[in-house]
Amino acid sequence: MAFSEAVASMKLLQIFGNHSALFFSMFSAIFALLALSLSLNTPIGRPLTLFTTAVSALLLLATVALQFFGIPTASAAMPALAGAFLMALRAFGVMILPPRGDRSGLKEAGCSLLLSFLVGVAWWLVDPRSVPAGASACLLLSWPHLIDGINAFADKVFHKAALAAGARDLTPGAFTKVARARDIVIDKAAVMSGPDLIVTNVMAFNNEPKTLLAVAASAEAQSSHPVAVALRQLAAQWHVAVKQPDRFEPTPGLGAVALLGGQTVVIGTTDLLKQLKIDSFTADAIARSLEADGKTVLRVAVGGRVVGVLGLEGTLRQDAGVAGMSLRNEGLVPWLFTGDSQKTREALAEMLGLETLEDPMPGESAQEAALRNFQETAPLVLSLSQDRASLELRDCYPEKDGNNEERAPIAVSDTDDIGAFPALKALAMRRNLLAVQARRLLTGLWVLAGLGGALSILPMTGAPVVFAICLVILWGFARFSIADTLKRSVSAA
Incomplete structure (x- = not known):
């Protein structure tokens, strides 16, 4: 059917005379803008919404210009109708699939x-009267109404699979951030079975071990740090009296300094003793053998002289090593973060199959260490929650304004089971593949629909049908892609 015949056969309402289509399109655009107000007020989704609005306005102006130059009403109304459909379908697209910020x-x-x-140029060479209808139909039917919402749809479908895998409280865009990450920094607390440390070695140089323990436990009497708790517990078991220090000054990441009985007591790492200009050569030689076993080693100095060494260790989670291997299988390089000495870090990392970061800065957090070690990428940081009931996953990337405060977690495990995060990475990669394949499929569909409209194979009023077909394709694609994951989760339960 020729375009002139197709256009002439359209029955337009004549409530406003020859300008009915124009008024209809203007009112439709206004109502669509009201529905799109939220999208216009937020950066996410704004680019495509503004572009759609601008194109719709140009189509309305094109109708005015065509009517001004005496083009037949039915043909001149086509751009305005296309603009009305563009705005209406964009409003529906934003409502059904809220845009994500990772694609404009x-x-x-x-x-x-x-x-x-x-298409307009081609029709101008064949039949100039068909240019408005052909170009408008092609534009409307090929417009990517849902392109920036595909990731949101994938998130909705994969969220159920993530819950079944043990993750909860996923933030918008969590799958995208997890999928693009190549490194994950794991805080030592996340691989320990509990907060408790055990004092395994009390090595006094010139005094009895009980005397060394009494000094160390008394110096840490006012602290709630796991090291202090472990010292007080051992003191109670050995029936050693614990006194209150006259002054206590903690040094995050290094140790503590206390005033006990008129003497300065220092408990901490070799770095703290170096800062205070205390010779720890003998203690360091003894500490190496303990650190090679993955133990935390602290030096104890009284009155500027090292008097002994303390060795402490915690219990590693049984699944920590398996989780490290699973993370590697999913394409993530796991790095261990701990404030222990280099020997202790290397020993723990070898036990767990993890990589070691550079020497941590005093008092540095896992997120700060990740920012310092991975300045060009955006690693993930896995740490234990403050209530120690779950594990928290954060994305880590430097802010442009230099504000690198700790961010809210993008995902939280249902328990303190570290195994939930390799499954989350697998889901994120599968979801990413779904989004790419769906985007290609829908883009091809839109191109075919646009060409069909240009050749009058598809009517302009078929745009809502194409829109609905796109939603059905997305739903079927996503359900098929996670069917195996959900089946495995149910079987495991």
Whole structure:
């Protein structure tokens, strides 16, 4: 059917005379803008919404210009009708699939605009009267209404699978951040079975071990640090009296300094003793053998002289090593963060199959260490929650304004089971693949629909049908892609 016949056969309402289509399109655009107000007020989704609005306005102006130059009403109304449908379908798209900030959709929209321009040029060479209808139909049917919401749809579908795998409280965009990460920094507390430390070695140089323990436990009497708790517990078991220090000054990441009985007592790492200019050569030689076993070693100095060494260790989670291997299998390089000495870090990392970070800075957190060690990438940081009931996953990347405060977690495990996060990485990669494949499939569908409209194979009023078909394709694609994951989760339960 020729375009002139197709356009002439359209029955337009004549409530406002020859300008019925124009008024209808204007009111439709206004109502669509009201529905899109939230999208316009937030950076996410704004680019494609503004571009759609601008193109719709140009189509309305094109109708005004065509009517001004005496083009038949039915043909001149086509751009305005296309603009009305563009705005309405964009409003529905934003409502059904809220956009994500990881894709603007401007590239695909620009290609749609270029395709409609080429169709207009082609029709100008064949039949100039068919240019408005052909170009408008091509633009409307090829417009990527849902392109920036595909990731949101994938998130909705994969969220159920993530819950079944043991993750909860996923933030918008969590799957994208997990999928793009190549490194994960694991805080030592996340691989320990509990907060408790055990004092395994009390090595006094010139005094009895009980005397050394009494000094250390008394110096840490006012602290709630796990090291202090372990010292007080052993003191109670050995029936050693614990006194209150006259002054206590903790040094995060290094140790503590206390005033006990008129003497300064220092408990901490070799770095703390170096800062205080206390010779720890003998203690360091003894500490190496303990650190090689993955123990935390602290030096004890009284009155500026080292009097002994303390060795402490915790219990590693049984699944920590397996989780490290699973993370590697999913394409993540796991790094261990701990404030222990280099020997202790290397021993623990070897036990767990993890990589070791550079020497941590005094008092540095896992997120700060990740920012310092991975300045060009965006690693993940896995740490234990403050209530020690679950594990928290954070994305880590430097802010442009230099504000690198700790961010809210993008995912939280249902328990303190570290095994939930390799499954989350697998889901994120599968979800990413789904989004890419769905984007390619829908882009191809939009191009075919646009060409079908340009050749009058598809009517302009078929745009809502194409929109619905896209939703059905997305739903079927996503359900098929996670069917195996859900089946395995149910079987495991």
